[in-house]
Amino acid sequence: MAIKTKIISICSEKGGVGKTTTTINLAGGLAKRGKEVLILDLDQQQNASHALGYVKDGRPTTAELIYNTVAGIPIDYAEAIRTCGNGVDYIPSSPMLTNITGTIANDTENDSNFVLRRLLFNEVFAEYDYILLDCRTILDLLISNALNASDYVIIPVDLGIYAYNGLDKMLDKVASINNTTNRSLRVLGVLLNKLQLTNVKTSLAESIRSEYSELTFKASIPYCPAQTELAVLNQTSSVFDERSSLGTAFMNLTDEVISIVEE
Ligand SMILES: Nc1ncnc2c1ncn2[C@@H]1O[C@H](COP(=O)(O)OP(=O)(O)O)[C@@H](O)[C@H]1O
Numbered sequence: 001m002a003i004k005t006k007i008i009s010i011c012s013e014k015g016g017v018g019k020t021t022t023t024i025n026l027a028g029g030l031a032k033r034g035k036e037v038l039i040l041d042l043d044q045q046q047n048a049s050h051a052l053g054y055v056k057d058g059r060p061t062t063a064e065l066i067y068n069t070v071a072g073i074p075i076d077y078a079e080a081i082r083t084c085g086n087g088v089d090y091i092p093s094s095p096m097l098t099n100i101t102g103t104i105a106n107d108t109e110n111d112s113n114f115v116l117r118r119l120l121f122n123e124v125f126a127e128y129d130y131i132l133l134d135c136r137t138i139l140d141l142l143i144s145n146a147l148n149a150s151d152y153v154i155i156p157v158d159l160g161i162y163a164y165n166g167l168d169k170m171l172d173k174v175a176s177i178n179n180t181t182n183r184s185l186r187v188l189g190v191l192l193n194k195l196q197l198t199n200v201k202t203s204l205a206e207s208i209r210s211e212y213s214e215l216t217f218k219a220s221i222p223y224c225p226a227q228t229e230l231a232v233l234n235q236t237s238s239v240f241d242e243r244s245s246l247g248t249a250f251m252n253l254t255d256e257v258i259s260i261v262e263e
């Protein structure tokens with residue numbers, strides 16, 4: 001049964017926690033489960049774009065789509081959407097995204113909080129079951145736009161000493177969005193990433209789980225650097241190895257996401 005398109009931001013103000021890794025592997029998992037999936041790269045560093053096989057091609061990126069939406073210039077969405085081998089579609093980013101907040105803030109005719117929401121309102125996006133927004137590592141106007149356009153947010157947490165800090169800031173941001181511009185935004189889950197069986201990491205994971213029990217995904221992602229790199233490389237041709245520990249973890253996450261979203 002087709003579901004209404006669900007838009008999910010993968011977001012944290014902390015860098016290196018696994019936002020991009022989660023975005024591309026969750027997208028791969030959802031595609032494996034037969035879902036139509038689109039990724040929007042909202043980070044000028046283009047990590048997701050490159051992982052998905054993007055090479056500069058002169059076609060529109062997320063930056064041009066945002067510029068044109070603000071300027072009211074018609075957009076050829078078909079030109080902007082690329083397809084990669086594993087059935088995941090994506091719109092890459094570009095360095096132009098770096099200073100995009102000035103442009104968004106200039107959106108005088110409409111509300112600058114909802115530029116991305118208006119953009120995603122186009123009917124081409126209704127073809128997708130899931131749209132994943134790979135957010136950059138700063139909670140600025142672009143990322144507020146992402147959260148205002150989203151039904152859900154996934155918050156990856158890496159188990160370092162500042163884990164709580166990033167998580168609390170993110171939860172405050174969601175609360176403030178809930179109170180102002182998007183009442184229906186929900187935390188889909190806090191994702192414990194880079195799990196290692198050391199005493200410190202295990203006890204940190206347990207304390208996050210007990211403090212945020214309602215919010216934390218049952219699925220967690222083990223620390224496996226070699227497999228993480230391999231999974232990224234494989235995105236262009238096939239999906240990750242479902243039998244690897246990383247692949248198993250992301251399929252568990254995928255199934256948990258589907259069960260919550262499509263309940
Ligand atoms: N579960 C994991 N095991 C090992 N390395 C990981 C894992 N998740 C992410 N990484 C690595 O950590 C780094 C940051 O991950 P990334 O997804 O780019 O974070 P972000 O998008 O939040 O900045 C990358 O080098 C990535 O390969």
Ligand SMILES: [Mg+2]
Nearest residue numbers: 019020043047
């Ligand atoms: Mg990233």
